[in-house]
Amino acid sequence: xxxxxxxxxxxxxxxxxxxxxxxxxxxxxxxxxxxxxxxxxxxxxxxxxxxxxxxxxxxxxxxxxxxxxxxxxxxxxxxxxxxxxxxxxxxxxxxxxxxxxxxxxxxxxxxxxxxxxxxxxxxxxxxxxxxxxxxxxxxxxxxxxxxxxxxxxxxxxxxxxxxxxxxxxxxxxxxxxxxxxxxxxxxxxxxxxxxxxxxxxxxxxxxxxxxxxxxxxxxxxxxxxxxxxxxxxxxxxxx
Amino acid sequence: xxxxxxxxxxxxxxxxxxxxxxxxxxxxxxxxxxxxxxxxxxxxxxxxxxxxxxxxxxxxxxxxxxxxxxxxxxxxxxxxxxxxxxxxxxxxxxxxxxxxxxxxxxxxxxxxxxxxxxxxxxxxxxxxxxxxxxxxxxxxxxxxxxxxxxxxxxxxxxxxxxxxxxxxxxxxxxxxxxxxxxxxxxxxxxxxxxxxxxxxxxxxxxxxxxxxxxxxxxxxxxxxxxxxxxxxxxxxxxxxxxxxxxxxxxxxxxxxxxxxxxxxxxxxxxxxxxxxxxxxxxxxxxx
Numbered sequence: 001x002x003x004x005x006x007x008x009x010x011x012x013x014x015x016x017x018x019x020x021x022x023x024x025x026x027x028x029x030x031x032x033x034x035x036x037x038x039x040x041x042x043x044x045x046x047x048x049x050x051x052x053x054x055x056x057x058x059x060x061x062x063x064x065x066x067x068x069x070x071x072x073x074x075x076x077x078x079x080x081x082x083x084x085x086x087x088x089x090x091x092x093x094x095x096x097x098x099x100x101x102x103x104x105x106x107x108x109x110x111x112x113x114x115x116x117x118x119x120x121x122x123x124x125x126x127x128x129x130x131x132x133x134x135x136x137x138x139x140x141x142x143x144x145x146x147x148x149x150x151x152x153x154x155x156x157x158x159x160x161x162x163x164x165x166x167x168x169x170x171x172x173x174x175x176x177x178x179x180x181x182x183x184x185x186x187x188x189x190x191x192x193x194x195x196x197x198x199x200x201x202x203x204x205x206x207x208x209x210x211x212x213x214x215x216x217x218x219x220x221x222x223x224x225x226x227x228x229x230x231x232x233x234x235x236x237x238x239x
Numbered sequence: 240x241x242x243x244x245x246x247x248x249x250x251x252x253x254x255x256x257x258x259x260x261x262x263x264x265x266x267x268x269x270x271x272x273x274x275x276x277x278x279x280x281x282x283x284x285x286x287x288x289x290x291x292x293x294x295x296x297x298x299x300x301x302x303x304x305x306x307x308x309x310x311x312x313x314x315x316x317x318x319x320x321x322x323x324x325x326x327x328x329x330x331x332x333x334x335x336x337x338x339x340x341x342x343x344x345x346x347x348x349x350x351x352x353x354x355x356x357x358x359x360x361x362x363x364x365x366x367x368x369x370x371x372x373x374x375x376x377x378x379x380x381x382x383x384x385x386x387x388x389x390x391x392x393x394x395x396x397x398x399x400x401x402x403x404x405x406x407x408x409x410x411x412x413x414x415x416x417x418x419x420x421x422x423x424x425x426x427x428x429x430x431x432x433x434x435x436x437x438x439x440x441x442x443x444x445x446x447x448x449x450x451x452x453x454x455x456x457x458x459x460x461x462x463x464x465x466x467x468x469x470x471x472x473x474x475x476x477x478x479x480x481x482x483x484x485x486x487x488x489x490x491x492x493x494x495x496x497x498x499x500x501x502x503x504x505x506x507x508x509x510x511x512x513x514x515x516x517x518x519x520x521x522x523x524x525x526x
Contacts, residue, residue, distance in 0.1 A: 049422055050422075051418055051421070051422070071418075071421045071422055072421060072422075072424045072425070072426070074422075075424070076422060077422070078418075078419065078422035080415050080418070080419055081415075082415060084415035084416045084418065084419040085416075085419075086416055086419070086420075086433075086434060087416075087438070088437045088438065097420065097423050097425070097433075098423035098424050098425075101420070101423055101424045101425040101426075101429055101433075102424060149419075149423065150422070150423075152423075153423055153424055
């Protein structure tokens with residue numbers, strides 16, 4: 001599903017987190033929002049997910065105005081920076097949460113919930129951890145469980161806030177590959193936030209470079225490397 | 240030789256033995272003198288005329304009325320303050336709004352104000368000499384020297400306990416888990432019951448127990464507001480005082496002992512719950 005962002009702005013009190021920004025994300029793309037902290041990338045992601053509401057501007061999902069949709073109605077799979085797994089639930093219960101939260105009419109039977117959880121555990125290649133609690137998992141495992149939990153609701157898009165931020169370099173490389181594979185297999189439009197230019201360049205089809213609440217440049221990784229639109233982009237993307 | 244060096248236990252303290260014993264002795268003396276001795280005295284005095292004397296004291300209609308009164312107060316005030324405490328903590332920790340600092344100060348107000356002053360405020364506001372109080376009495380709904388006043392005084396004095404216990408826990412939890420639940424399609428209520436409440440349940444339990452102990456034990460505010468009418472508005476703590484002033488030592492101490500046992504029971508209940516859920520607590524402790 002394609003996402004259109006039209007003149008979106010966000011003001012927190014007296015600070016302008018986002019100047020009016022416009023962006024077009026094609027269906028099925030894997031997009032990186034790249035920028036230093038305070039560049040507005042997380043605000044933009046949270047607005048897409050319905051966790052923040054814009055001061056002005058519109059968001060369109062698949063051509064339909066989604067600006068006023070509540071977070072529940074968006075059906076966006078969201079992976080949080082520190083994963084935000086439910087500590088008091090097992091991995092299986094975490095993954096099943098979104099299915100069990102559905103209205104009775106749309107809720108799958110318990111057997112079906114179990115089947116889907118098992119399938120998702122297979123997808124993240126951790127088939128045997130269903131009965132464990134989040135604090136019994138490694139950082140990389142937690143990230144993958146958070147991904148499975150977000151995928152369980154059959155989301156219309158996947159939004160990830162610094163998905164690799166809390167991991168060490170080796171695990172990060174593996175999981176990058178994992179995200180790419182899951183993206184390719186599900187075909188979901190995927191937007192992730194990162195401050196790591198290498199990560200953005202290696203993983204994304206489309207990189208959106210942000211700074212101070214503005215879009216500095218939007219383009220394919222190679223194009224951004226070859227033709228940086230500003231000094232900021234040149235310096236920030238030169239590793 | 241190296242083996243013996245390794246296996247020798249390393250003392251965790253470096254002070255000379257004499258100092259250590261002195262300090263430990265001092266601490267134990269303090270505990271014995273100021274904690275156990277008074278508690279023991281209450282029970283010893285209560286049983287001065289044997290079990291029969293204590294049981295006779297408990298059969299006094301005034302004592303029974305006071306016990307019923309105190310239990311009723313706790314049964315009403317504690318659930319109300321648990322709900323208000325959760326609501327206040329939820330508003331303060333999960334939302335940003337102006338006047339938040341003021342609200343936090345307001346929650347602490349009952350701790351800062353002397354309970355007697357709190358009681359007096361209610362008397363001034365709802366007493367027979369005020370317009371509002373006069374109207375309420377004329378319409379047969381007295382608040383001061385009656386049950387509603389006692390409940391209000393108890394609510395005021397015990398309000399901070401639940402909120403104060405929960406707020407730090409909720410701040411530490413942050414909002415991410417609630418936000419995750421919302422993105423997964425859960426409604427606000429479902430999020431509260433399946434995510435927020437399980438995360439704060441131990442702090443909530445502790446707050447409720449403290450709130451309960453204070454609700455049953457409150458003296459100052461209730462003494463002023465209730466008027467201490469025997470058999471009608473007297474609570475256990477105020478009844479203890481009245482018995483004592485009438486030289487009914489056994490009755491006073493027996494009632495005091497029951498009050499102390501109610502407090503010990505709540506603490507026991509908490510320990511029991513923690514012990515029964517020790518495994519679960521360990522497994523789900525914050526990583």
